[in-house]
Amino acid sequence: MASLCRQLIRVGARTLKDTRVSQTLVAPVCVRAFATGAGNCKDSLIFRQLFDNTTYTYTYLLADSESKEAVIIDPVIELVDRDLRIIKDFDLKLCYALNTHVHADHVTGSGRLKQSIPSCQSVIAAVSKAKASVHVKDGDVLKFGKFDLEIRATPGHTNGCLTFVLHECGLAFTGDALLIRGCGRTDFQQGSSETLYKSVHDKIFSLPEDFLLYPGHDYTGQTMTTVGEEKKLNKRLTKDLKSFTELMNNLKLPYPKKIDQALPANMVCGVFDE
Numbered sequence: 723m724a725s726l727c728r729q730l731i732r733v734g735a736r737t738l739k740d741t742r743v744s745q746t747l748v749a750p751v752c753v754r755a756f757a758t759g760a761g762n763c764k765d766s767l768i769f770r771q772l773f774d775n776t777t778y779t780y781t782y783l784l785a786d787s788e789s790k791e792a793v794i795i796d797p798v799i800e801l802v803d804r805d806l807r808i809i810k811d812f813d814l815k816l817c818y819a820l821n822t823h824v825h826a827d828h829v830t831g832s833g834r835l836k837q838s839i840p841s842c843q844s845v846i847a848a849v850s851k852a853k854a855s856v857h858v859k860d861g862d863v864l865k866f867g868k869f870d871l872e873i874r875a876t877p878g879h880t881n882g883c884l885t886f887v888l889h890e891c892g893l894a895f896t897g898d899a900l901l902i903r904g905c906g907r908t909d910f911q912q913g914s915s916e917t918l919y920k921s922v923h924d925k926i927f928s929l930p931e932d933f934l935l936y937p938g939h940d941y942t943g944q945t946m947t948t949v950g951e952e953k954k955l956n957k958r959l960t961k962d963l964k965s966f967t968e969l970m971n972n973l974k975l976p977y978p979k980k981i982d983q984a985l986p987a988n989m990v991c992g993v994f995d996e
């Protein structure tokens with residue numbers, strides 16, 4: 723399969739220059755021909771950043787383009803059919819539906835995905851005390867195909883927040899611990915501004931500066947950032963701890979509209995009758 727894919731990519735490249743070659747030669751018969759990875763894995767990783775335009779949530783689909791083993795990060799329950807369609811289009815084998823934390827603003831799709839795809843296991847931090855197939859902690863590694871996804875505990879927005887790091891590709895998925903030029907609020911779900919400050923500095927800013935960071939939300943239309951950019955430009959986390967804590971304690975944000983529905987549902991991965 724791998725060599726067939728490489729062949730197709732070469733034919734595809736030639737076709738761009740030679741319009742006499744029939745388009746059927748580059749028909750997308752193999753997933754690797756679709757692969758548009760990210761960071762250092764342009765060819766070997768299938769990567770999709772998906773968006774929920776109701777709650778401004780990002781969902782990420784990552785797959786090994788050879789074995790087709792895949793993980794999904796922070797699926798949203800109302801968009802599970804969209805995600806299933808993409809998984810089917812690419813003929814992926816979904817291994818894990820991961821939650822960066824117990825969300826307060828939307829219901830996770832991880833339980834619904836597990837019901838639809840028997841091989842899929844839902845994942846959440848053990849300290850969150852939420853129900854899931856797999857409970858993880860700092861330092862654990864989840865495998866999909868040839869890739870290792872490192873679990874880093876980054877509490878502070880909630881007590882069970884996780885950041886997922888794909889070292890080989892130079893990518894990290896920060897959930898609501900670190901947002902682009904900002905960070906998650908710390909005023910509910912065992913939030914703590916001191917804990918969040920330490921998490922981001924110790925577990926995210928310690929990554930190489932060229933690592934690409936993908937957040938759990940963006941409310942301003944931005945899609946990604948880098949460690950180097952945030953160390954210089956993050957409006958909150960470039961402050962000293964005292965100023966950061968003062969700022970976070972005075973944000974006075976309204977509670978998320980769906981919080982009363984989302985918190986109990988997310989304690990059971992979005993599925994009450996399982």
Ligand SMILES: N[C@@H](CCC(=O)N[C@@H](CSS)C(=O)NCC(=O)O)C(=O)O
Binds near residue numbers: 825898907939975
């Ligand atoms: N208006 C939205 C909720 C917005 C919000 O509170 N976002 C959270 C992340 S989702 S738990 C947050 O941490 N925001 C940080 C910030 O500075 O805005 C809704 O009603 O759903």
Ligand SMILES: [Fe+2]
Binds near residue numbers: 825827898906
């Ligand atoms: Fe959150």
